[in-house]
Amino acid sequence: MATLRKVLKCDVCGSKTLVRIQIGWLDSHPVRFNCGSCEILISGTLFLDQSEGTALIEFSNAKEDDTEDSTEFYIETSGELLTEKLQPYNLEKTLFPPFFTSGINMMGEDFGIFKQRTIGFLIKKNNYWPQYRRVNELWHRNNYKYLTSELKKYIPNIRYPLENELHFMMAVHQMNIEFMSCVLDDKFFNKYSKLIKYEIGLLSERSPKEFGELIDYFSEYLHRYEEKIFECVDTFIDKFNFMIPVFGLGFYQNKSEVDATKGITTVTFNDLKRFYIDVYEILTEMIELLIAFNNLKHRGNYKTMKAKRRDIATLEDYTKKNKGAKVEFLDGNETFDNLVYPNLNIKLRNAISHYTYKVDGINQLITYYPSGNEKSDNPPKISLVEFAQSCWNIFQSLMNVSELVYQARKVTFIKQGFEPSREHVFQLERKSLGKKIKNKNKLKRKNTKMAKRKNRKNK
Numbered sequence: 001m002a003t004l005r006k007v008l009k010c011d012v013c014g015s016k017t018l019v020r021i022q023i024g025w026l027d028s029h030p031v032r033f034n035c036g037s038c039e040i041l042i043s044g045t046l047f048l049d050q051s052e053g054t055a056l057i058e059f060s061n062a063k064e065d066d067t068e069d070s071t072e073f074y075i076e077t078s079g080e081l082l083t084e085k086l087q088p089y090n091l092e093k094t095l096f097p098p099f100f101t102s103g104i105n106m107m108g109e110d111f112g113i114f115k116q117r118t119i120g121f122l123i124k125k126n127n128y129w130p131q132y133r134r135v136n137e138l139w140h141r142n143n144y145k146y147l148t149s150e151l152k153k154y155i156p157n158i159r160y161p162l163e164n165e166l167h168f169m170m171a172v173h174q175m176n177i178e179f180m181s182c183v184l185d186d187k188f189f190n191k192y193s194k195l196i197k198y199e200i201g202l203l204s205e206r207s208p209k210e211f212g213e214l215i216d217y218f219s220e221y222l223h224r225y226e227e228k229i230f231e232c233v234d235t236f237i238d239k240f241n242f243m244i245p246v247f248g249l250g251f252y253q254n255k256s257e258v259d260a261t262k263g264i265t266t267v268t269f270n271d272l273k274r275f276y277i278d279v280y281e282i283l284t285e286m287i288e289l290l291i292a293f294n295n296l297k298h299r300g301n302y303k304t305m306k307a308k309r310r311d312i313a314t315l316e317d318y319t320k321k322n323k324g325a326k327v328e329f330l331d332g333n334e335t336f337d338n339l340v341y342p343n344l345n346i347k348l349r350n351a352i353s354h355y356t357y358k359v360d361g362i363n364q365l366i367t368y369y370p371s372g373n374e375k376s377d378n379p380p381k382i383s384l385v386e387f388a389q390s391c392w393n394i395f396q397s398l399m400n401v402s403e404l405v406y407q408a409r410k411v412t413f414i415k416q417g418f419e420p421s422r423e424h425v426f427q428l429e430r431k432s433l434g435k436k437i438k439n440k441n442k443l444k445r446k447n448t449k450m451a452k453r454k455n456r457k458n459k
C-alpha cells in the first residue's frame, strides 16, 4: 500500500511535523493530531486521488512546507487503520514501512471484508441516507399516506402488503437493518436478534398472562423509544468516518496482537464525547424494558427485581432510581443483560457530563474524574483508541436493544389484532420469478395455439 510524505508547519510555533499518509481506499477522511511543541490541535481533511496516488490536505492551524529540513516530529495518518502516535522525528525510522502495513497483514483475508463493508456503508450513507431518513420520519409521525407511497418506491418485493401499522413497522425495520447491515456486529445477526426472537416466543408461550402484562405496560413507550434510537442512528451516520479505524479492529485475526500503544488520527475526544453520552442516556432510558424481560424470564413476573439492593424490589422502585443505580443491575448474569453488558461505563459518562476530564492530545490519553472533582486521587484513564471503541460498542448495544424494542412492539400490534406480513421487503423469490417467466411462456404458447386455431378457423 502506497504512502505519501507531507511536511506540515504549525501556524503558531513553526514546528514541523512529517506526516506519512496511507493511500488507502477512502476518497477523503478526517485527520487530527496535536503539534508536538505548542500542543495545539491541527485538524483537517485529507482528499486522496487513488489513481494518481496524490493527496490534498486542507488543514487548519498548519501549512504544507516544502522540505523535511529541521523537522521535529513524525506521525502516521490513516483513515482506515491504527497508526503510530506522534513522536520525535527520526529520518531512519520514517524509511521503514509504516505501522499500518503490518495492520493490514494482521487482518489477513478479512482486510478485504473490512474494506468491502466500509465502502458499502459509505456508498449507502452518501447516496441514500436522506431517503431512509424520510421514511423513518414519516413512520414516527404516523403519516401513513406518504409512508405508503415512499415505501412503494424502495421496496423491491412488490407483493409486500402495506395494509396496516404492523406492515409499515416491519417494512421500515427491514429497510433500516438492511441499511445498517454493513456496520452491525456479526453478533447482532448470529446471536442477539435470534436470542430476542427465541426468548420472546418462549416467554409468550410459557407465561402468556404475565407476558401480556409486560407488553401492555410498555406499549405506550415503544414508539418514543424508536424515535430516540433513530436520533442516535442519525448521529452515528454523521460520526461514522471518525470511527472507521476502530471498526477495523473487529477484523484483526488475533485481537491480542493489536499493539495497545498505537493511536488513531481520524478523531479527537471532542468529536465523539457528546455521541457517547447521548447513546448512553437513551440506552439507560430503555433499560427498564430489558430489565422487565429479565424479571419475567428469571422470576416469572416482569415487576419482580433480582435481589441486588434492599431499596429496589419492584420495577416501580427501579424506575425511580438514578441511572447509576439502574446500570448496577446489569452484570452479565441474566439473559437479556448481554445486549448491553459491559458497554455502559457510568464513570466515563458522569465525567463527560460534568466536564471533568483532561485530554493529553499528544499521548492520546484521557484522564477522567467521575465524581466531578478534578483533584481526586488515581482517576481512571482511557486511551483515545479505547474511547472510540467504547463509542462503537455502545452504539452496537443500542442496536441490540432496538431489536428488543422492535420485537416487543411487534407483539403489541399482534395483540391488537393486526396480521404481520409473511413477506420480506427484500425478498425476491426465485420461484415466483421463475413462475412469472413460465407463465409468460405459457401465455405465449397459449396465444400461439389460439392464433393457430384462429388461423385454421379462418382458413
Ligand SMILES: [Zn+2]
Pocket: 010, 011, 012, 013, 014, 015, 035, 036, 037, 038, 039, 040
Ligand atoms: Zn505548534
